[in-house]
Each structure stands twice: as structure tokens, then as C-alpha cells.
Amino acid sequence: AAGVIQSPRHLIKEKRETATLKCYPIPRHDTVYWYQQGPGQDPQFLISFYEKMQSDKGSIPDRFSAQQFSDYHSELNMSSLELGDSALYFCASSFQGANTEAFFGQGTRLTVV
Amino acid sequence: KNQVEQSPQSLIILEGKNCTLQCNYTVSPFSNLRWYKQDTGRGPVSLTIMTFSENTKSNGRYTATLDADTKQSSLHITASQLSDSASYICVVRSGTYKYIFGTGTRLKVLA
Numbered sequence: 001a002a003g004v005i006q007s008p009r010h011l012i013k014e015k016r017e018t019a020t021l022k023c024y025p026i027p028r029h030d031t032v033y034w035y036q037q038g039p040g041q042d043p044q045f046l047i048s049f050y051e052k053m054q055s056d057k058g059s060i061p062d063r064f065s066a067q068q069f070s071d072y073h074s075e076l077n078m079s080s081l082e083l084g085d086s087a088l089y090f091c092a093s094s095f096q097g098a099n100t101e102a103f104f105g106q107g108t109r110l111t112v113v
Numbered sequence: 114k115n116q117v118e119q120s121p122q123s124l125i126i127l128e129g130k131n132c133t134l135q136c137n138y139t140v141s142p143f144s145n146l147r148w149y150k151q152d153t154g155r156g157p158v159s160l161t162i163m164t165f166s167e168n169t170k171s172n173g174r175y176t177a178t179l180d181a182d183t184k185q186s187s188l189h190i191t192a193s194q195l196s197d198s199a200s201y202i203c204v205v206r207s208g209t210y211k212y213i214f215g216t217g218t219r220l221k222v223l224a
Contacts, residue, residue, distance in 0.1 A: 042214045090156055102204075109154065
């Protein structure tokens with residue numbers, strides 16, 4: 001079965017650079033969530049989209065922006081990268097409904113040097 | 114404040130033994146509760162999903178319980194295997210869009 005695809009799997013950037021992470025949800029899923037997980041920490045919710053509209057916002061820095069496109073894939077744009085942005089970034093997708101599963105991608109490991 | 118707390122923080126057991134992980138939550142509104150297994154550096158994988166009306170649900174060697182009155186859930190692992198070594202995360206869905214992650218329990222199974 002198709003899963004949530006994230007790209008790239010690994011990314012190394014320098015401070016003050018820009019990074020774009022991509023997430024391709026499971027087919028027919030209409031909701032995408034982004035999470036940031038620092039080393040040894042639990043995932044922190046960043047932002048979510050439902051039907052291409054932002055549905056909820058968590059602890060996403062102003063330097064970050066995200067959007068969901070017409071094909072339901074989503075991109076997380078990160079600018080002016082800082083060392084503290086180094087983390088594993090997860091994307092999850094679900095189909096709208098109270099008791100539906102959220103499936104996670106394998107994550108993108110971002111290292112800022 | 115919405116919170117999901119798990120215990121113990123870490124656990125070491127011998128292969129073949131059983132163990133139980135705990136999850137206490139204060140989340141409102143409550144939609145459902147999931148247990149995920151996360152291998153290091155990989156995405157969380159769902160083990161079970163519990164709705165308000167469900168008390169017990171099994172998935173192979175994993176059995177989850179939910180007490181909606183006390184807002185507690187447990188994940189029982191039977192006959193542990195080396196491959197069970199991972200982080201186990203309790204996630205509560207609040208409303209439609211929000212997932213609140215627990216602090217996780219790091220399980221290490223030794224031969």
C-alpha cells in the first residue's frame with residue numbers, strides 16, 4: 001500500500017540558508033500535518049492543512065511557511081535557517097473523519113551547519 | 114493545557130518478558146487515542162487506535178486499554194522480542210485537526 005512520502009530524506013544546509021521539504025500524502029488523504037522532532041524529544045506540531053487550507057497552527061516559527069497544493073502534496077519552506085532547526089521533520093496525512101488514522105512519513109532529517 | 118504524559122520514561126526488559134506502558138492525558142476535546150511505535154530516526158507507525166467507547170483492543174502481541182473516566186491508557190506487550198526495542202508514543206487526537214504527542218517511553222529489549 002502507498003505510504004506518506006517525504007523528500008528529501010536527508011538535507012544538510014548552512015546557517016541562514018533556505019530549505020524546502022516536501023510531503024506527498026497517501027492517495028485520497030485530504031489532511032496533512034507537519035511535525036518537528038528534535039534529538040531525544042517528542043514531535044512538536046507545526047502546522048496542518050485540510051483541503052489546501054491551513055487548518056491549525058502550532059509552534060511554527062515565523063521563518064517557516066507551508067502550503068498544500070491542488071494535488072494535496074505539501075511543502076514546508078524554511079528560511080534563515082538556524083542551528084536549532086536541526087531536527088527530524090515528519091509529515092503525516094489522514095482522510096477527514098473523527099476516527100481515521102494518521103499515517104506518518106519516514107521523515108526528513110535536516111542538519112544545519 | 115492539553116497534555117499527554119507517559120511512564121516510565123525508559124524501560125529495559127529481557128526478551129520473552131511482558132511489559133506495560135502507561136499514558137495519562139488531559140486533553141479536551143478528546144477524539145481518540147493512538148499508540149505508535151517509533152524506531153530511531155524513522156516515522157511513527159500506528160499500533161492501535163482507541164475511541165471513547167472502546168476499553169480494550171489487541172493487535173498481535175500488543176494490547177491497549179483505555180479508561181475514559183480516569184483518562185488513562187496502557188499498552189501491554191506480551192512475550193517481548195528484540196525488535197520491540199523502540200520508542201512508544203501515546204498520541205491523543207483533540208477535535209478534528211490536532212494530535213497531541215506524549216513524552217514517549219523508550220523500550221529496550223535485551224537478549
